[in-house]
């Protein structure tokens with residue numbers, strides 16, 4: 578297997594287009610055409626992890642957090658970022674990060690957290706807007722079914738749990754070709770009227786090139802008539818955080834126990850208990866305090882995330898139980914998620930989880 582086979586698969590799972598603007602997901606170091614010997618999965622790509630890769634003969638590291646966020650100007654090993662990059666290049670190790678793009682998809686980091694906690698009916702907490710487009714095209718009636726099928730095959734017409742979604746209306750189109758035209762029907766310089774179907778389908782905007790390619794291939798006209806319209810609708814399967822629920826509500830103390838056990842977290846920083854039952858839970862792996870309003874609007878009883886600051890805890894206003902479980906703790910099962918996905922797709926390939934605990938935060942119990 579070469580590097581690009583794995584990256585293409587991972588970018589199918591979590592498209593790079595869905596990463597946040599500050600992020601740097603994707604192939605950070607390495608040649609796309611290099612043959613991969615073994616893959617090492619980690620949450621952070623530290624020097625320790627690169628050393629481990631060298632020891633076990635892995636030449637590709639897939640981490641959640643990117644080692645590089647912004648431009649590096651010098652490479653002399655004065656900080657850990659430069660040292661990791663230099664060591665990886667020296668040892669022909671590819672570094673790949675799958676970060677906020679994996680946070681933002683509905684089968685990523687946050688679904689894994691809801692599964693660990695035993696929650697069900699998980700939905701994206703704050704779906705993103707402006708990621709969808711609509712294609713409207715006009716097709717001679719007898720070709721409409723084929724054009725529709727080709728558009729569906731290219732990724733159009735998926736909405737939530739439904740596929741092959743389209744709207745169709747019959748009408749007629751007119752055209753008059755000049756001397757140079759090579760029309761599918763009708764004659765040069767004579768106005769032609771053709772019974773046509775207006776087909777409308779939605780698609781993720783990132784797929785526009787392949788959707789247009791499929792359209793032009795399937796449509797019989799020399800000049801294909803189509804409109805592409807950016808739409809504001811939320812993308813239900815892409816966005817920040819998730820909200821899910823317990824089958825049976827649990828007490829606050831039971832809930833804290835579930836968190837502590839299922840996330841192996843030694844400390845949970847939380848707001849005052851209100852003696853309420855917990856049924857609906859919002860989760861966001863990593864730094865999620867920006868989602869508190871969405872969690873409250875969606876009537877979550879608790880909000881599980883990390884990196885909460887002192888003053889932000891007051892924003893709960895006694896209406897929601899904020900639980901800061903630790904950044905590493907909240908995201909550690911992302912490694913398992915990546916392992917499961919890669920093993921399922923490439924069952925014979927050597928993939929393993931790091932043995933290094935890369936948590937930068939330690940807890941002192943006096």
Ligand SMILES: [Zn+2]
Pocket residue numbers: 642862863864904908
């Ligand atoms: Zn993180």
